[in-house]
Each structure stands twice: as structure tokens, then as C-alpha cells.
Amino acid sequence: LAKTTQPISMDSYEGQEVNITCSHNNIATNDYITWYQQFPSQGPRFIIQGYKTKVTNEVASLFIPADRKSSTLSLPRVSLSDTAVYYCLVGGPNQGGKLIFGQGTELSVKP
């Protein structure tokens, strides 16, 4: 199973762009890269998923280089409400439906 490595914590200020990088050197050919967000006292919430290059939705962008050994979640113009833990997950059909959560990155947005 592909293992992911992320920074344990990051600090930012309101209005800044935040980029959280995740390393997944052992990603398999049919694995997808997915990011979840978890606010205190809530369950994780899906943010974005991608396979290669760039994916963008109304919440974030996901950049994946050609070798797919890393990915970067980009949050544009963060606000205080973006303070949460962000999890990078890698998985595919060979993982049997399991989401393998790492330690996540605790993002703190300050005024």
C-alpha cells in the first residue's frame, strides 16, 4: 500500500495561498490521489481527487507532476474557516476500498 508523507503542521494568514505537498514515492499505476479535510469534532470531508496533471474545483486545485511521486494541494486565499487537518490519501482498486489515512497536515490560518 502506498504510504504518504506530509508536513505535520503549517501556519498561514488570511488571504494567502496555501500549498500542502504530499510525497507518495510508491504510488501504483492505478492509484488515485485524494485529499480530505477534517474540522475539529467533525468527520473528514472530500476535497479533491486526481490521477495526473492538474485538477481544479470550486474549493482547491491539485497539482500532480508527471512521475506522480508527489502531489500538491493548493488552497487559494485561505480564510480562518480553512483551519483544519488535511489528509492526502493514495489508493486504487488494489486497495480494496480502504482509505488509508496518514497523520495529515494541521493547517492553522491566522488573522
Place this chain on the structure above:
Amino acid sequence: DTAVSQTPKYLVTQMGNDKSIKCEQNLGHDTMYWYKQDSKKFLKIMFSYNNKELIINETVPNRFSPKSPDKAHLNLHINSLELGDSAVYFCASSPASRGPLSTDTQYFGPGTRLTVL
């Protein structure tokens, strides 16, 4: 409308007791899950059911028994509670559109904080 709901939100009990946590989803999904989040915030899958059938059973003590009366409900019963069972338990569901073992987006409930004294 809450997509995935759990009851109770908080559960405080004594060691040795038996307790249940209920989960319901109104998303029409075929697959449901139970996760455990410990004090270090690690989330680990415990069980997964697809259309009332068990498809994932991680290394969990047999004191934990999931029950799925229908595909919208997945309850978790825990016998002989121990101190180490204290954690937050999350229920989740997914459409599993690519089959029951796919890694489709999962929708999580609000969690049940279990404290064993």
C-alpha cells in the same frame, strides 16, 4: 437533511459494559464503513459493508460486531468495553460506483466520541 448521521454523539460508559452506536445514511449508497480515530488523530478503517454484506474486516477484536439490517444502516456493537476502546468512531458511506472495493469518495458522519472509564 443530514446525509450520514450517527447516534449518540457522545457515549460515556464503564469498563466491561456493552454499547451500540447507530449509523444511518440517506444518500442511497451501497457501501458503508466504520472508522476509529484515536487520540493521536489517526483514522483507521474497521469494517465495510456492501449491500448488507461484510467486505472489509480489519484486525479488530471480536468484541466489535457490526450489524447491517439494510443498506442504509450500519450499527456497531461493542461488548466488554475496555479503556483502549476510547476514541471517536466515524461512520461513512460511498456509492462504490466502481464496485464495492473501489475507492470512491466517502461521506463521513459527525462521529461518536466514546469514553470508557
